[in-house]
Amino acid sequence: MVYRSETFRELDSKLRDIPEFEEVPLKRFRHKRAFRFYGTLCEITLVQGGEGPVTLFWGDAPFLWDTPLLHGALVEVEKEPISVVSASNLKRYRDLHRDRQPHRWREPQALEAYE
Template sequence: MNTPKTVRSVLFKLKDLGVSAALCGGWAEEAFGLISPREHKDIDLVVEADDFLAIDRALEAGALQNEIAAKRFAHKRAFMFLDTLVEMYLVQHRADRKVTSFWGDTEYVWHDPLVSAVRLDGIIIRAVTPKNLLEFRRSHRAHQPWRWSDPGSLVNPI
C-alpha cells in the first residue's frame, strides 16, 4: 500500500544507494497542502544528477528491483517498490539552470530553488517546491506525454 511510510522507505533506500532524490507529484503536493490528503497511485521523485547511471547500476545489480522497462526514457526511470510504482525524473544542471530533457529533445527548465524541506507524516524530507509543482503540472502537455507509447522513445538498458 502506498503510504507515507512507503515514501520514506523508498527515499531512504535511494539515499543508501547514494542517490539524492526529492519528492514530487501528488505526495509533494499533499505535503505542502496544495491538495487534500488522498490515496496516491504512485510515488514521483526527482533525481538531481548528470545521468541515471547510479539508478541503472542499482537496477542491474538487483539493489532496486522490478524495473518498468516500458518507462525507461531519457528523462525517466520507474520500478516497483513495496507494491508501489516509483517514477523518477532526471534533473540535470546545465550552466545556471536545472533542466529535465523529456525524450532527450524537449527541455523543461525548473525554477530555482528546485527543492525545499517539508514535513510528511512527522519527518522532514526534501520535496520539489510548491512553485515548481504547480508549474510542472500546468505545463504537462508541453512535456509531450503521448510519446511514452512510442517504442522509439525507449532507452535500452546498460
C-alpha cells in the same frame, strides 16, 4: 521524485542491487525511470544541472524548472528528513507536463536501452 544528476547511470546501478526493486520497462526513458517498490509505483524524473535545473524530455525537449528547485526546508517523513520539490515547481510541472510531446510516450524508439 526528482533525481539531480547528468545521467541515471549511478542510480540504475544502485537500484538493480535492491531485491524489492522491479523496474517498469515501458516507462524507461531518457528523462524518467519507473519501478515498483513493495507494490507501489514510483517514478523518478532526471533533473540536470548546467545553468539551471532542466529536464530534457526525450533527451531533446527541455523543461526549465524554477529556482530554487527544492522547498527551502527539509520535511520529516517517519522521523527522516527529506527534500521536496517546491510547491511552485510541482504546480508548474503538472500544468505543463502535457505540453512535453505526450505522443512520444508510446513510441518504441523513445524507450531507453539497458546498459
